[in-house]
Amino acid sequence: PLQRQVVSHSRYTRKDWLYIIGEVQNRGEEPISWVEVIATLYDDQGKVIGTETTYAFLQVSLPGEKSPFKIISSNWSGMKEYKLDIQGDREKEVPAQEIEILSHSTSIKGDYLYIQGEVKNNGAATAEYVEIIATLYDKGGAVVGVETAYAKLEEIPPGATSPFQCIIDHWPNMDHYELQVNRMLY
Secondary structure, three states: OOOEEEEEEEEEEEOOEEEEEEEEEEOOOOOEEEEEEEEEEEOOOOOEEEEEEEEOOOOEEOOOOEEEEEEEEOOOOOOOEEEEEEEEEEOOOOOOOOEEEEEEEEEEEOOEEEEEEEEEEOOOOOEEOOEEEEEEEOOOOOEEEEEEEEOOOOEEOOOOEEEEEEEEOOOOOOOEEEEEEOOOOO
């Protein structure tokens, strides 16, 4: 069986929307892909009032690797608690990770956190639609924010670079962040 586990999660509400954010980890010995996170929402009587589904941001997770997720729901009125389940597929062919994050920094403008930086294509082929994933953590290592952005250049030739900028509107108690480049399955 595939070994994957939700390693952290939390929830918050914003403008009548429920957000459940966290990370799943591949605890097996094989790469896994298309990790689906399913939230079952319960009222104070333990009755199911809704379900929501999303996919972890990394299309392929290597053994030991963590991938963030974000579930957004407008159908959560009366929710007291939730349960998370996950499923995924074994992945035989892992796309090469030939995109390198060269640099990054942060700035705050108004209510937004900006993470900007530059990626480089170290591969032999043109990279298309390079996605960068930002996971924000508090001092204890719990996920407090998740967002994605694409490199500004839609196509990055071999050896070339592209800037990126990730704009985050929810980042309470952030202590640090990690960036990942998605391995795209086409």
